Amino acid sequence: MKILIVEDNDDLREIIVRSLEKERYVAETAACYADARTKAFVYEYDCILLDIMLPDGNGLELLRELHAAGRRVNVIILSAKDSIEDKVKGLELGADDYLPKPFHLAELHARIKSVLRRQMRGGEQAIRIANVTIHPDTFGVDVGGKPLELSRKEYDIMLYLVNRQGRLIEKQPLAEAVWGDDIDQADNFDFIYAQMKNLRKRLKAAGAGIEIKTVYGFGYKLVET
Incomplete structure (x- = not known):
C-alpha cells in the first residue's frame, strides 16, 4: 500500500513517514501544494494524508482539482484547523476522513486501515x-x-x-x-x-x-x- 503524505512541517512529516514504514506502507512525501499536485496527478496512491494549510496553497483546492479531474483517491485530511466549516468542505469535496492535529499515530494508523478497508474490501477485515x-x-x-x-x-x-x-x-x-x-x-x-x-x-x-x-x-x- 502506497501513501502520499502532504505536510509542510518537516519534523511531523518525518515522524509520519517512519511510523508508516514500520507498518509496511510505502510512504511518499510532498512539503508544498505544487509538489503535492504534481505527485497526485502523476502517480497512484492508495491514500493521501492531506494538510490544509500549505505554504503555497490550500489542501482543499487540491481536493477540488482531483474531484474535477475524476481522480478517485482515498483522502484523510490532517489539519490544525479543527473547524466544522473545514470538515464539511473537505468531506463535500471527497475526503474520506478528517483528523485534527495534534493526533496519536495509533489513531492515524487505525483511520488509514478503516478507510482502505471500506474502499477496497467493503468493510471486511479479510x-x-x-x-x-x-x-x-x-x-x-x-x-x-x-x-x-x-x-x-x-x-x-x-x-x-x-x-x-x-x-x-x-x-x-x-x-x-x-x-x-x-x-x-x-x-x-x-x-x-x-x-x-x-x-x-x-x-x-x-x-x-x-x-x-x-x-x-x-x-x-x-x-x-
Whole structure:
C-alpha cells in the first residue's frame, strides 16, 4: 500500500513517514501544494494524508482539482484547523476522513486501515478469493486454511493485484506501488519478474485457486482458476 503524505512541517512529516514504514506502507512525501499536485496527478496512491494549510496553497483546492479531474483517491485530511466549516468542505469535496492535529499515530494508523478497508474490501477485515484468504492487518495469507509463507515483496505484489482482481495491471504502476515513486526512473522492470516467478510458484505449490496471468507487452492480471 502506497501513501502520499502532504505536510509542510518537516519534523511531523518525518515522524509520519517512519511510523508508516514500520507498518509496511510505502510512504511518499510532498512539503508544498505544487509538489503535492504534481505527485497526485502523476502517480497512484492508495491514500493521501492531506494538510490544509500549505505554504503555497490550500489542501482543499487540491481536493477540488482531483474531484474535477475524476481522480478517485482515498483522502484523510490532517489539519490544525479543527473547524466544522473545514470538515464539511473537505468531506463535500471527497475526503474520506478528517483528523485534527495534534493526533496519536495509533489513531492515524487505525483511520488509514478503516478507510482502505471500506474502499477496497467493503468493510471486511479479510479478502477472500477462491480458496485464498488475505489478512491485510496481519500481512498473512492462507490457502485452503493453511498459512502461505511469502516474502514482503511477494505479499505486496499479491495484495496489489488482489485488490484489483480481473483488471489488467501495467508493470509501471505495479512497480511504483510496491517499490515507490522513484522506481519510474529505472531502465526496465526486470526486477519484477523474479518476484512474480517466485510468487506464482508458491501459489501453485499451495494449490491456490487463483492465477497471475501475464499479458505480454502490457502487464499482469489476477484471475480465479
